[in-house]
Amino acid sequence: MNTEANATAGLHASLPHRFIVVEGAIGVGKTSLARRLAVTTGAELVLEQADENPFLERFYRDPRAGALPAQLYFLFQRARQLQALRQQDLFAPHRVGDYLLAKDRLFARVTLDDEEFALYEQIYAKMAVEAPQPDLVVYLQAPVEVLLERIVRRGIGYEQSIDRDYLTRLLEAYTGYFHRYDASPLLIVNAAEIDPAENDADFSDLLEVIRRTVRGRHYYHPLRSGDPLKALRGG
Template sequence: MLFEKYRHIVIEGPIGVGKTSLAKLMAERFNAELLLEQPQENPFLPKFYEDSARYALPTQLFFLFQRIGQLRDLAQRDFFESMVVSDFLLEKDRMFASLTLDEEELKLYQQIYQHQSPQTPTPDLVIYLQASPQILVERVHKRAIGYEQSITESYLAQLSEAYSRFFYHYDGAPLLIVNTEHLNPVDHPEDFDLLLSQIESMKGRREFFNWSE
């Protein structure tokens, strides 16, 4: 039923919340095509975490062109023959830009974004994963990616707040907001099954899943 109802699923959320791991797990379960961000290909990202003011713009523009390219390739194929699971939503790129760029850089970024006029496939479902900044810090440290270890709780708090504002206004696709404080669908199969059941039972365009043990 999930494959028939949702052919293109996007999983989103702040750094460390587990969106990529969940996307991989879901793609494996449903034999779906997996479309992932490639942060390791961005040469400016490690420098951004060391000096965000200096490297915010090139970091942001690299991600913008990378994401547009990935989604354009997807749009040109008949991907409806198979399910597609992705770990990024292009629209959130502007959210990051608003958070990291200064006023003049943001104007330049917006001009470039508008000039590109990206036409990308609309997801059938967006799953937005939430967690507190404290938990995000723990998860980031646990996965031990070198350049991420300098990420502060303050930055993750700002990022989480930006995501909350973004998805508060988001209406581009059906949205499931999932609190992952007590839900671990990646490491606990029973939690993954709970999440799938919640997805399959969705009736409206916006629902919340706040599982408590």
């Protein structure tokens, strides 16, 4: 990456990060948060286009039979989008995204059986996708009950058949993944009790924590009252 471009971007930045990714399980509110971050900071927003996946509905209807085409569609779609981003990287504006490419493999491990996953892995390796590296990942966490409630509340038709077991396994996969994650600075946010996409105070507290998180791994357990930075513990 071009250091001069970086230096200029740094000077002009309202946040020190050029590329922030918000991650988390279905229903935790990552896309809403990513949208609000983009508008508040003037960053371009890169969203995955789950509702364009023609196999997704079939997958939710019949997870066993519908998983492989849904996974492969996502893999191609995400790879194409991220690779295009990388090609524009040099003069890129600031960006906010709502997924990591790693998410694709994480879901594949949960949804596919062993033979399918082996096939998926071969395709994944062949594609050799070079995704742009975020300089901060904000990982939103919430318990299964909270996710289920939020999924019902937002009412996307095909999501309504998501069951507790599937969500529990996804959550475990996310937890395991971020437990080992060290590819970029990481902010793990307990989002069970806050709603930063809708609540102004929750959002500005979180924004301040994001602004200060430029390296390492941090946990943010927002307290309903008090200084949010007191709840920020470095790792």
